[in-house]
Amino acid sequence: MxxxxxxxxxxxxxxxxxxxxxxxxxxxxxxxxxxxxxxxxxxxxxxxxxxxxxxxxxxxxxxxLIRAHPSLNAGAFRAAPLSADSGREQAGAGLDSLDDHQAEVLARLNQAYEDKFDMPFVMAVKGHGATSIVAHIEARLNHTFAQEKAAAVAEIHRIAYLxxxxxxxxxx
CATH class of the missing domain: 1.10.3330.10 (Oxo-4-hydroxy-4-carboxy-5-ureidoimidazoline decarboxylase)
Incomplete structure (x- = not known):
């Protein structure tokens, strides 16, 4: 509506x-x-x-709030319930149609991110695809916890605006 x-x-x-x-x-x-x-x-x-x-x-x-977001990966897309908005956003980024290799890479990076920061990787994916998302996860894995919390909140604000x-x- x-x-x-x-x-x-x-x-x-x-x-x-x-x-x-x-x-x-x-x-x-x-x-x-x-x-x-x-x-x-x-x-x-x-x-x-x-x-x-x-x-x-x-x-x-x-x-x-950060932890309320779903992981960005094909496994989460196929298995976990997503909000209607998250489902559309992830599908728009092609996360519902990754090949097995792409899904494995994304799942591995998401796990590394969650292991390091104890929260899901959050990104406003509109206008991005798997390659871009992977590059962002790899870059953000170099953040400190404080930097990453700030980055995640900034992405959440962008998601909300969209x-x-x-x-x-x-x-x-």
């Missing part, structure tokens, strides 16, 4: 949370808290308000 900002601005808090509670993967608390910042005059203002909730959250909440763009008409 496409929403207008005017309509979102007029919703009650629980309806607002229901409408946007999945923008940040499995973390409706972001939309719940962001509802307080209404009214929004632009999609960018809405995104900034939601992002501010994440950025202002404590460390445990941000880590839980999801908002898909759902909201940026006009009142």
């Amino acid at each position: 496409r929403w207008t900002l005017d309509r979102l601005n007029r919703l009650g808090a629980s309806e607002f949370e229901a409408a946007l509670g999945d923008i940040y993967e499995n973390s409706p608390w972001v939309a719940h808290a962001g509802a307080e910042a209404r009214p929004f005059s632009t999609l960018s203002a809405l995104h900034a308000a939601l992002a501010a909730q994440v950025d202002g959250a404590d460390e445990a909440a941000r880590l839980a 999801r908002l763009c898909d759902r909201i008409e940026d006009s009142l």
Whole structure:
């Protein structure tokens, strides 16, 4: 369903949370808290308000948000339940049609990443394919834990923005 900002601005808090509670993967608390910042005059203002909730959250909440994201790999795509948004995003990046070698490489890198950081690799995959995703995982494996938490949150904000763009008409 496409929403207008005017309509979102007029919703009650629980309806607002229901409408946007999945923008940040499995973390409706972001939309719940962001509802307080209404009214929004632009999609960018809405995104900034939601992002501010994440950025202002404590460390445990941000880590839980990162861990709420599914792994990016063919095995996860085939076996684990994904949100509708994550399924579309991963399919759009071709992760549902990797050959066995590509799936093995991606699974191995994801495991190395999860072993090092104790969280899934998170990336806004729109516009990327397997080769690009592999390159990003390899590069980010060189990060420190603090760098990677910051990178993961930045990617989560990008994912949220892209999801908002898909759902909201940026006009009142």
